[in-house]
Amino acid sequence: MPTLEEARRLILSHTITLGTESVELLDSLSLVTAEDIIAPWNMPQCDNSAMDGYAVRTADCTPAARLRITGTNTAGVLSNISVEPGCVIKIMTGARIPAGADAVVPFEDAEMHGEFVTLKSPVGHHQNVRLAGSDVHRDEPVIPAGTVVRAPEISMMASFSMSCATVFRRPRVAILSTGDELLELGLPAVPGRVIDSNGISLAAMVKECGANIQMLGIARDTVTSHLEKMTSGLQADIFITSAGVSVGEHDLVRQVLTDLGVSLEFHSVDVRPGGPTTFGVKGNCLVFCLPGNPVASMIIFSELVKPAILKAMGYRRVLPPAVRAILQENASKRPGRIKLLRVRLESSGDILLAFSSGEQTTGMLKTLLRADGLAVLPAERSAVCAGEEVEVHVLSSNVLMQQEAM
Numbered sequence: 001m002p003t004l005e006e007a008r009r010l011i012l013s014h015t016i017t018l019g020t021e022s023v024e025l026l027d028s029l030s031l032v033t034a035e036d037i038i039a040p041w042n043m044p045q046c047d048n049s050a051m052d053g054y055a056v057r058t059a060d061c062t063p064a065a066r067l068r069i070t071g072t073n074t075a076g077v078l079s080n081i082s083v084e085p086g087c088v089i090k091i092m093t094g095a096r097i098p099a100g101a102d103a104v105v106p107f108e109d110a111e112m113h114g115e116f117v118t119l120k121s122p123v124g125h126h127q128n129v130r131l132a133g134s135d136v137h138r139d140e141p142v143i144p145a146g147t148v149v150r151a152p153e154i155s156m157m158a159s160f161s162m163s164c165a166t167v168f169r170r171p172r173v174a175i176l177s178t179g180d181e182l183l184e185l186g187l188p189a190v191p192g193r194v195i196d197s198n199g200i201s202l203a204a205m206v207k208e209c210g211a212n213i214q215m216l217g218i219a220r221d222t223v224t225s226h227l228e229k230m231t232s233g234l235q236a237d238i239f240i241t242s243a244g245v246s247v248g249e250h251d252l253v254r255q256v257l258t259d260l261g262v263s264l265e266f267h268s269v270d271v272r273p274g275g276p277t278t279f280g281v282k283g284n285c286l287v288f289c290l291p292g293n294p295v296a297s298m299i300i301f302s303e304l305v306k307p308a309i310l311k312a313m314g315y316r317r318v319l320p321p322a323v324r325a326i327l328q329e330n331a332s333k334r335p336g337r338i339k340l341l342r343v344r345l346e347s348s349g350d351i352l353l354a355f356s357s358g359e360q361t362t363g364m365l366k367t368l369l370r371a372d373g374l375a376v377l378p379a380e381r382s383a384v385c386a387g388e389e390v391e392v393h394v395l396s397s398n399v400l401m402q403q404e405a406m
């Protein structure tokens, strides 16, 4: 049975980064650029004013100088106006610096008397001037291939008139719930039946990754139903099932996948919760069979499935972000396998404190609701004590923002 680490390595060794496509600029958000972006021109394109004020020749700006105002330059207008000796022009922020001028004096540092102006303080060469190319030079590589697109990348590309971006495409991820006890979300609750929450919670996690979702609904506990749904799931880039993989269970999920030609790489992982997780491959399709328990399926998604989705999308950093924290209470476990403890994080000065977020039996969904991360309790230990440092995999990058909002 692979350890969590070995399972992740094996999964990633089977994961290939998908092809590229051109998408509308806004749709590239959170995707990864597939080509270097080279600046096609200088930014700013021409010398322009950083202030509303007067464009001046610094040589004229002696303390007692009275300078004549001979015109105005506004942003967005390319005028041929130039500043002659002894003269200034009014200039607005972003407007091109006229020929002859080499600095801008803000309105508040000058006094206007009719068509003349006197300066209150000395002015230096290029003061309040944004020089052409001072931000980005023409031909400068500004966004290397492999960059995750955020708002600043979108801003840079838009500034260079790019309305589309070439990115690694979103994987298509098919999601299937299995089990006769399941009830479709939206139907009236029936005692003894379980509402299919895994389908939508896994879809939410897939959506957070930026991948496309194909909902396959529920496969009932018959070979025919499994065959039909799974045949269609295997057309996706990544196929995720939940339930029907517990030890000792009548094993339709694995059996039907094998019949459909999926090569199963492992049947369980040395971790708790989430032990019965199964992983297989057919052609270019990665298949993850997660346990039915909602907590276990979400934890394994974040530890093992998400890294594969991100790698397929061209991400280089695919592992859950890890921080070190001081455990605030004793935690016991069975020696021999890693335990992922749901914890709440609090900062205290320079260090992070990890508190258990509630009862740790796998059935407790509320404990996951309250968790900011998963503390990794090492396999060989039978207990980890309050005061010990642990590694915590952060579940959401919004954790610290959420703490501030409360």
Ligand code: AMP
Residues within 6 Å of the ligand: 177, 178, 179, 181, 182, 194, 195, 196, 197, 198, 199, 242, 243, 244, 245, 246, 249, 291, 292, 293, 294
């Ligand atoms: P299993 O892995 O089939 O043994 O299921 C373990 C537990 O997960 C049982 O309590 C199931 O009712 C529950 N479960 C299985 N599938 C789902 C699902 N799609 N949504 C919510 N709970 C589920």
Ligand code: MG
Residues within 6 Å of the ligand: 178, 179, 243, 244, 292
């Ligand atoms: Mg079942």
